[in-house]
Amino acid sequence: MAKEKPGEVIKSNKPPSYFVSKPPSIFKLFLRELRHDYFALISSIILVGLLLAIFIGAPIVNYHHDVMWVTPQPGNLPVSPEASGTIFGLDNLGRDQFNLLFVAARNSLYLAFGVTFFSFILGLTVGVISGFYGGRIDNILMRITDTWSMVPFLMIVIVLFVLFGRTVPLFIFFLTIFTWMGRARLLRAASLSQRQLDYISASKTLGTRNIVIIFREMLPNLVDVAVANFVLSMTANIGIETGLSMLGYGLGWDYPSLGTLMGNAIKTTFLIHFPWTWAPAMVLCLVLMLCVNFVGNALQRVADPRQRFA
Amino acid sequence: MWKMIVRRFLILIPQLLFISVVVFILAYFMPGDALSGLVDPTMTAEDIERQRELIGLNEPLPVRYVNWISAIIFEGDFGQSYGHKRAVTAVIGDRVSNTFWLSLVMLILTYLIAIPLGILAGRFGGKWPDKAILFYVFVAMSMPTLVLGILMILTFSFNLGWFPSSGSVNAIVLSQGTNWEIFVNRVHHMTLPAMTGALLGTVGIIFMLRANIIDRTASEYVKLARSKGVPTRVIFNKHILRNSIIPVTAGVGFAIAGLLMGVLFIEQIFGYPGMGSLFFESIGRRDYAVVNALIILFSVLTALGMLISDILLTVVDPRIQVQ
Numbered sequence: 240m241a242k243e244k245p246g247e248v249i250k251s252n253k254p255p256s257y258f259v260s261k262p263p264s265i266f267k268l269f270l271r272e273l274r275h276d277y278f279a280l281i282s283s284i285i286l287v288g289l290l291l292a293i294f295i296g297a298p299i300v301n302y303h304h305d306v307m308w309v310t311p312q313p314g315n316l317p318v319s320p321e322a323s324g325t326i327f328g329l330d331n332l333g334r335d336q337f338n339l340l341f342v343a344a345r346n347s348l349y350l351a352f353g354v355t356f357f358s359f360i361l362g363l364t365v366g367v368i369s370g371f372y373g374g375r376i377d378n379i380l381m382r383i384t385d386t387w388s389m390v391p392f393l394m395i396v397i398v399l400f401v402l403f404g405r406t407v408p409l410f411i412f413f414l415t416i417f418t419w420m421g422r423a424r425l426l427r428a429a430s431l432s433q434r435q436l437d438y439i440s441a442s443k444t445l446g447t448r449n450i451v452i453i454f455r456e457m458l459p460n461l462v463d464v465a466v467a468n469f470v471l472s473m474t475a476n477i478g479i480e481t482g483l484s485m486l487g488y489g490l491g492w493d494y495p496s497l498g499t500l501m502g503n504a505i506k507t508t509f510l511i512h513f514p515w516t517w518a519p520a521m522v523l524c525l526v527l528m529l530c531v532n533f534v535g536n537a538l539q540r541v542a543d544p545r546q547r548f549a
Numbered sequence: 550m551w552k553m554i555v556r557r558f559l560i561l562i563p564q565l566l567f568i569s570v571v572v573f574i575l576a577y578f579m580p581g582d583a584l585s586g587l588v589d590p591t592m593t594a595e596d597i598e599r600q601r602e603l604i605g606l607n608e609p610l611p612v613r614y615v616n617w618i619s620a621i622i623f624e625g626d627f628g629q630s631y632g633h634k635r636a637v638t639a640v641i642g643d644r645v646s647n648t649f650w651l652s653l654v655m656l657i658l659t660y661l662i663a664i665p666l667g668i669l670a671g672r673f674g675g676k677w678p679d680k681a682i683l684f685y686v687f688v689a690m691s692m693p694t695l696v697l698g699i700l701m702i703l704t705f706s707f708n709l710g711w712f713p714s715s716g717s718v719n720a721i722v723l724s725q726g727t728n729w730e731i732f733v734n735r736v737h738h739m740t741l742p743a744m745t746g747a748l749l750g751t752v753g754i755i756f757m758l759r760a761n762i763i764d765r766t767a768s769e770y771v772k773l774a775r776s777k778g779v780p781t782r783v784i785f786n787k788h789i790l791r792n793s794i795i796p797v798t799a800g801v802g803f804a805i806a807g808l809l810m811g812v813l814f815i816e817q818i819f820g821y822p823g824m825g826s827l828f829f830e831s832i833g834r835r836d837y838a839v840v841n842a843l844i845i846l847f848s849v850l851t852a853l854g855m856l857i858s859d860i861l862l863t864v865v866d867p868r869i870q871v872q
Contacts, residue, residue, distance in 0.1 A: 390848055
């Protein structure tokens with residue numbers, strides 16, 4: 240240990256280790272929670288496996304075959320797995336459904352992650368400002384949030400897609416500006432309750448600037464609430480994306496997502512006679528959503544100590 | 550309390566005006582204008598220009614907004630449908646009752662399923678009934694509306710043949726049947742879409758009811774009742790259940806607001822001729838007058854749903870204050 244000269248300002252803001260008993264990290268708490276919740280344990284294992292398979296598989300598949308290569312099939316009909324010798328058959332454009340599934344799942348996750356991420360940032364900003372400053376700012380921001388959540392956003396988003404075209408950035412942008420309200424409300428409540436605790440008052444009394452208090456002291460205490468909400472809103476956004484794509488208001492055929500594949504089931508002939516065109520995507524989507532929901536629920540319990548099993 | 554209700558109503562006005570501004574801006578980007586539904590091939594360019602001048606389409610935007618919104622508020626005039634060559638209100642009017650009945654049945658079914666399950670889950674918190682119900686809730690949470698709709702059609706309509714896969718009433722029954730037969734036929738058509746919406750709509754209610762019951766079971770007043778020797782059954786029915794159910798039923802307005810989004814998809818997938826499928830038809834035909842009117846209508850309904858819940862919640866629990 241370096242000797243401290245009297246009068247020298249201590250640069251490091253780390254308190255000596257023997258002062259602090261560090262609370263366990265959210266990850267450790269999550270692992271502890273998993274030991275008591277088999278559903279969450281199994282789903283996190285499946286989820287990790289699926290994510291690895293999708294994100295490693297998609298580039299490999301793309302490298303070996305041109306997944307989007309279109310060879311129209313006779314009668315514009317899909318080819319069954321037996322006839323084509325592939326695992327999930329070919330679709331009516333001659334694309335291998337098995338390969339397509341990897342790319343579609345990856346695209347769906349990208350889109351859902353993009354929307355979740357940006358709407359989260361927006362919601363976090365509004366929520367934290369609202370909860371921290373309170374008073375009139377809080378009032379105005381919350382009125383805006385309430386009003387904005389009355390807008391029937393699915394309808395407006397569909398209209399916007401029709402008017403301005405469907406590209407990935409626009410898709411993420413439009414969905415972002417209509418899905419941040421829930422996050423804002425939740426994070427406002429969380430930061431409002433932090434705001435009233437003594438450590439914030441103490442910092443204020445010491446004259447710490449608000450911005451420093453928010454970033455250095457309040458945000459770390461919001462992490463667990465935020466993580467749980469982030470994971471759970473992933474499923475909501477996967478749901479919105481697949482819903483829009485299934486009805487043909489998602490991205491075009493050149494950006495296949497799970498929704499586009501499941502959308503095959505909308506056509507009655509496909510629904511009855513060609514189940515291999517939509518069933519694998521549907522099963523994958525449901526398994527993915529279920530796993531994310533179980534993991535998100537376990538994280539939510541981590542965030543709220545009263546609910547914990549462990 | 551009355552003061553609060555009045556205040557809540559006053560908040561609604563600027564909120565609805567704000568939404569109308571959003572729709573107006575959206576309409577500005579849409580091709581076509583109020584005249585599109587009136588133009589016919591016999592009109593010359595000068596005629597159209599004269600009409601434009603007459604109904605004020607050449608005015609600046611704010612003036613047009615005021616004209617548009619006052620026509621909607623004071624005359625209920627949403628303009629002319631381009632695709633149907635009729636007033637938008639008439640086009641929507643044909644579909645309103647279908648959507649109304651579907652939503653009502655859906656709402657009732659939602660509560661009929663959710664309340665018993667929520668009570669069971671709360672009563673046996675942590676035991677197997679609770680776990681089974683929670684598993685159902687998670688599956689419902691993970692199920693996109695359209696996927697459940699498709700699976701319902703596949704099983705109950707195509708494979709088992711119990712219910713029709715689309716429409717709201719059989720044309721032959723409608724023209725020849727008695728009132729009773731028409732009613733039965735309508736219910737028959739409505740079952741699948743209503744069940745789809747109800748099964749998915751239960752999620753929030755079950756969660757809330759379960760959490761309420763579990764919270765209250767551990768509360769002081771229940772402990773007191775227990776130590777006085779009140780039988781468990783009485784504690785549960787009188788002390789816990791009543792207090793837990795009231796806020797849940799007061800949330801009916803939020804349930805309506807959530808339902809409306811589901812109705813949009815459900816009507817489309819079941820080919821049910823209501824406002825939701827009208828929206829998709831109109832957007833497909835680029836019939837923007839109808840689209841705008843539907844967006845405004847859905848926002849007003851959502852706003853009213855939230856209003857009902859806010860008021861009910863303060864009525865049943867005066868501790869909640871609306872600013």
